[in-house]
Amino acid sequence: MEKKYRAHLLICAGTSCVSNGSLELRDALVEEIKKRKLEDEVYVATTGCNGFCAAGPLMIAYPDEIFYQKLQVEDVPFFVEEYLLKGRVVKSHLFESPEADQVIPKISDIGFFSQQILVALKNRGLIDPDKIDEYIARDGYLGMAKALLEMTPEQIVEEMKASGLRGRGGAGFPTGLKWQFCAAAEGSPKYMLCNADEGDPGAFMDRSILESDPHSVLEGLIIGAKAIGANKGYIYVRAEYPLAIHRLQTAIGQAKDYGLLGEDILGSGFNMDIELYFGAGAFVCGEETALMRSIEGKRGMPRPRPPFPAHKGLWDKPSVLNNVESLANIPQIIYRGADWFSSLGTEKSTGTKVFALSGRVKNIGLIEVPMGAPLRSIIYDIGGGIPDGKKFKAVQLGGPSGGCIPASLIETPVDYESIAKTGAIVGSGGMVVMDETSCMVDIAKFFLGRNPVVSARPAGREHSNSSRSSKGLPRGKVSLRT
Numbered sequence: 001m002e003k004k005y006r007a008h009l010l011i012c013a014g015t016s017c018v019s020n021g022s023l024e025l026r027d028a029l030v031e032e033i034k035k036r037k038l039e040d041e042v043y044v045a046t047t048g049c050n051g052f053c054a055a056g057p058l059m060i061a062y063p064d065e066i067f068y069q070k071l072q073v074e075d076v077p078f079f080v081e082e083y084l085l086k087g088r089v090v091k092s093h094l095f096e097s098p099e100a101d102q103v104i105p106k107i108s109d110i111g112f113f114s115q116q117i118l119v120a121l122k123n124r125g126l127i128d129p130d131k132i133d134e135y136i137a138r139d140g141y142l143g144m145a146k147a148l149l150e151m152t153p154e155q156i157v158e159e160m161k162a163s164g165l166r167g168r169g170g171a172g173f174p175t176g177l178k179w180q181f182c183a184a185a186e187g188s189p190k191y192m193l194c195n196a197d198e199g200d201p202g203a204f205m206d207r208s209i210l211e212s213d214p215h216s217v218l219e220g221l222i223i224g225a226k227a228i229g230a231n232k233g234y235i236y237v238r239a240e241y242p243l244a245i246h247r248l249q250t251a252i253g254q255a256k257d258y259g260l261l262g263e264d265i266l267g268s269g270f271n272m273d274i275e276l277y278f279g280a281g282a283f284v285c286g287e288e289t290a291l292m293r294s295i296e297g298k299r300g301m302p303r304p305r306p307p308f309p310a311h312k313g314l315w316d317k318p319s320v321l322n323n324v325e326s327l328a329n330i331p332q333i334i335y336r337g338a339d340w341f342s343s344l345g346t347e348k349s350t351g352t353k354v355f356a357l358s359g360r361v362k363n364i365g366l367i368e369v370p371m372g373a374p375l376r377s378i379i380y381d382i383g384g385g386i387p388d389g390k391k392f393k394a395v396q397l398g399g400p401s402g403g404c405i406p407a408s409l410i411e412t413p414v415d416y417e418s419i420a421k422t423g424a425i426v427g428s429g430g431m432v433v434m435d436e437t438s439c440m441v442d443i444a445k446f447f448l449g450r451n452p453v454v455s456a457r458p459a460g461r462e463h464s465n466s467s468r469s470s471k472g473l474p475r476g477k478v479s480l481r482t
């Protein structure tokens, strides 16, 4: 019989919270709860990144929906006594402590959360990424089941085109169209690839998605593979993302055990194998042709296009490369339909976009907003504004290929067309806020001096492909305490 707990404590185990001690916090809570003989009443769970990275370690207490921040191991005995035994909220660790006569704010009352619409991040902070059952319980693998059992490859491509999804890796190319080109291309085998290289400064969207919801990316890859006629997938993930790698490895193993990956998935007759490939952190290897060369074991250097990868990609075979966030959207587009997805965002920029909000803003973290959300609302309503009463100066969007949007353009809607008019690009989602003390000359110098694309440093030179294949990276290097 299913056990009923009176409280669930969800501890964030994203990279930021883990580095702030969230796993020690979890262990201390479990210990104290046992000591107080509450283990049959209170369940402690770890989840993927909750998004509000600046406030970690984070914990959400259900059913009260209370958001606790910056809890430390030494707070645990008092917390258990006060909150779990006496039923009194521990105000010192709330995000905003209310006045005596005010109601205790719930997570949905906090601007950082309430102003967001979650699609790619829908499971963040809610499921344990190491447990496939929790992903399945939230409609996981239903999009894949629909695609494999009820749809033809052409129908999948048409649904993707109708959704209007544009690649979230930076270029904004329509995903359905890319799949159509590859599906129509001559050549076999074909390859379905995921770009988890994420080199832009200030960007951590893809890492966070992989850490909090790895199955969504696997599911997107399988759906894409069926659409283009591939049976082999690669995830190119930078080796500096050990937690993401660990969770991907676990997810791949569990999906295979459940018959959701491998031979004859769900009895559909469709086979799919997914392999991880570890990049060595060369920015240029995020570019699609360089990435494919790198997987081939060659020096990661871009080549001129055409031919495009849809015709001649990995090992000169037709291939599709999609970004992590693009892939995380796909299961829901197939399951909930193109009309649902395109009802979000603007006419030409449909859906939502994940941004890594960082720099001189109060609420640093990972956010997801509908395309077309005004920059002001992102920086002030979600980001909480500029700390220390300073003035907003500019925001850097799109990494080294992007630009800085000045304060005078703060009302700009964040969608592909409006941002392009400012001279910047939406890019992959790095959003670095600057205040009046930031020097724009220094920023320009930083990007010119460090950007591997424009510096004289030979691109990809650190990349020793042969020693970095998924088989080559010693497991110990990515083994983590989770």
Ligand SMILES: Cc1cc2nc3c(=O)[nH]c(=O)nc-3n(C[C@H](O)[C@H](O)[C@H](O)COP(=O)(O)O)c2cc1C
Binding pocket: 166, 167, 168, 169, 170, 171, 172, 173, 175, 195, 196, 197, 198, 199, 200, 283, 284, 285, 286, 287, 288, 289, 321, 322, 323, 324, 326, 327, 428, 453
């Ligand atoms: C120098 C350079 C670096 C890039 N780095 C990345 C990256 O880290 N991640 C990514 O998804 N796309 C990156 N891109 C874009 C990819 O080439 C490609 O367009 C993208 O992965 C396609 O996926 P999408 O259509 O889903 O956006 C980079 C492009 C260039 C020119």
